[in-house]
Amino acid sequence: MKKLLAILMSLVFAFTMFGLSGCGNEEAQMEEEEAAAEPAVELSEEYTAFADAVDMDFAKEVNKTVASFGDDEAVGMRSAGSPAEKETCDYLEGVMNDIGLNNVTVDNITVDGWTFNGANITFTNAKGEEQKIDLGGYQTTIQADNQEVELVYVNRGTEEDYEGLDVTGKLVLFEINQEEDWWINYPAYQAKEKGALCAIAMREFANKDEDGTRIGVQDVCGPADAPALAISRKDCNALKKAIKASGEDSIKVTFNADSKVTENATSHNLYGEIPGAEDETIFVFAHMDGYFHAAYDDAWGVAVSMAIAKAMIDSGYTPDKTIRFCIHGAEEWGREGSEYDWSVGAYEDIMTNHPDWVDGGFAIVNNDSGYTVEGEPNKGTRSSIELKSFAKSSIDELADSSKYTWKHQNLSTYTEDFQWTRMGIPAICAGDGDGTSYDDNGYHSTYDSWEYQPLDEEGMAEMIRTFGKVTMDLDSCLVRPMNFKARIKNFEKSLNDDAKDQFAESLEEAYAAADALKAVMDEVEESGDDAAATELNKQTQEVYLAFQNSLLGLDFINVDAIIRHDMYEDNIEYLDQTIKALEAGNIQEAYDEYLWAIDWSWYDMFFDKGTTDYMKNQLFSKRDDTWGADLIKYPHADTNAIVVSLRDKYDQEGADVSEEIAALKAIKAQQEGYLKEVYAEELAGIQNATKLMNGIVTNE
DSSP states (O other), X not given: OHHXXXXXXXXXXXXXXXXXTTSSOTGGGSSGGGOOOOSEEOOOHHHHHHHHTOOHHHHHHHHHHHHHOOSBTTTBOBOTTOHHHHHHHHHHHHHHHHHTOEEEEEEEEEEEEEEEEEEEEEEEOTTSOEEEEEEEEOSSOEEEEEEEEEEEEOTTOOSGGGTTOOOTTSEEEEEEOTTTTOOTHHHHHXXXXXXXXXXXXXXXXXXXXXXXXXXXXXXXXXXXXXXXEEEOHHHHHHHHHHHHHHTSSEEEEEEEEEEEEEEEEEEEEEEEEXXXXXXXXXXXXXXXXXXXXXXXXXXXXXXXXHHHHHHHHHTTOOOSSEEEEEXXXXXXXXXXXXXXXXXXHHHHIIIIIOGGGGTTEEEEEEOSSOOOBTTOOEEEEEEOGGGHHHHHHHHHXXXXXXXXXXXXXXXXXXXXXXXXXXXXXXXXXXXXXXXXXXXXXXXXXXXXXXXXXXXXXXHHHHHHHHHHHHHHHHHHOSSOOOOHHHHHHHHHHHSOHHHHHHHHHHHHHHHHHHHHHHHHHHHHHHHTOHHHXXXXXXXXXXXXXXXXXXXXXXXXXXXXXXXXXXXXXHHHHHHHHHXXXXXXXXXXXXXXXXXXXXXXXHHHTTSOHHHHHHHHHHTTSSOTXXXXXXXXXXXXXXXXXXXXXXXXXXXXXXXXXXHHHHHHHHHHHHHHHHHHHHHHHHHHHHHHHHHHHHHHHHTO
């Protein structure tokens, strides 16, 4: 590592820049492929001192210690409001004090809590031997003490898989791929609808584990009274073999479980600061909770954040802005019965405990993702669109010394900075770029450990230095380095051809306003006027919020960030294709190639109406106190009856589908109405943002 650092310190890197990393000049790098090399600038002495002070022994020790905490001796788990999460918080409070952070504070927050004290099954296997299986948990309530119960295998847990089976009061075992097929909430709720005692899921991964012992989970996105547990592939196969050997549909097992969801539980957020002279703050994030032992997600991020803080303090770095290191609880889960059940700790931080932090909030650097597992060559960022080119310019200054391939993408809902960006504080989050190793092998599983996925120490050191540099580069900017032209271009590229004309004039005006604002931002940056920069940052925060409030939306299925019109444009296209295929008499083509892609149609194809209705309603319920509030305005395209009808006619020759076509045309007209309203709202939002930008330029 010393050799790598010596190389790093001796290199100079070519970039268009103002100051250390380009507090201006975002437009020149708006498109990554167009970024051009210009005269080289040496890295600052402050940064080289910071990089030299990075303490990898400390980082690894923090990582290992956080990963050691867990409520269940067999599988771990440190979850929202659990004893293990509190133990982690107490430890990290001591770390923050030990390394010299100021104003170290623990804030209590109220969440739905989950404590998993373990679950297991004992049964007679296919060899006639008694075998015990330890299970993982989902955020649901299930209690059992040596309960004798039947266990039934139900394939993938769909409605069809229950045909001919009575599972009332029984355990049901199924296999799912949550990335390719459906989330745990669908088969778990289907099991509840069928009267099962509890669902047990074997989660498939992209890469099979050699020994078959990996147990994987996700946030449940469902009610606590649709209980679910998790099992490894090896143990799932043992149960399947035992059922087959029995000659029956089920086997008797002895069942133990202690999984409990609690309303109004107490979780914790923790922060400490390196104070700055200016009245603005840069936030550095990570989260302390995790599935199983979570050596990477996010004990790794906690260690990276603490290592950045320690190296800054040890190197004598004196920031201009306050740098506040926030370690959140309840990131993986914290709201029962909600589609938006993650990032609860961060939500409570900015919405309940510290809404005052929005005023003067300069930017966020989030160390959640980008996990440095051995053999992964890719790294990346996920950023607010307006900070994307800045992140690239900062990180690319280190590119010549890096063996990793970096890619820069847009922010998503999947990390805890999302609500903060909704409030007006833009973010740069660590990401995996095009990486797949961690996700394909260990994400939210018992393989999230150094034993199964060894740590790439060189990669971890690079991430500490890289995101420390990003933080310091942000600190060196007087004016928040926002590229509003990138936001406008991102919106323009998303429009279909039919919509571009109605936006053309307003987009042209918005581009001109963004150029004029950029000139003002550059002028204030170059002037060195702190007071003028602070005032300008408040004004550009309003512009950022104007774009966020009018353009940001969520899709129904992945619940990820989209531009609001995207979902309705897509629905209309697939509805049109479905109608055309049916009019041509091609029921199977319509069903398999087009209909499945319309909102919930895919789930209507596999689960009963009670299950899908619950999930559809859940999208609009229990969201007011979450990051998903108000991001979906209009209801889904309800194709349930059409899906059922076409499924019945799937193999019929010459079936009459005129009623289905008429129903699809009505849904299409409804979606076109929604799209028209969304376009109008987006247009008004762009015009408002343009007005704000022009007002800054003209000082009106």
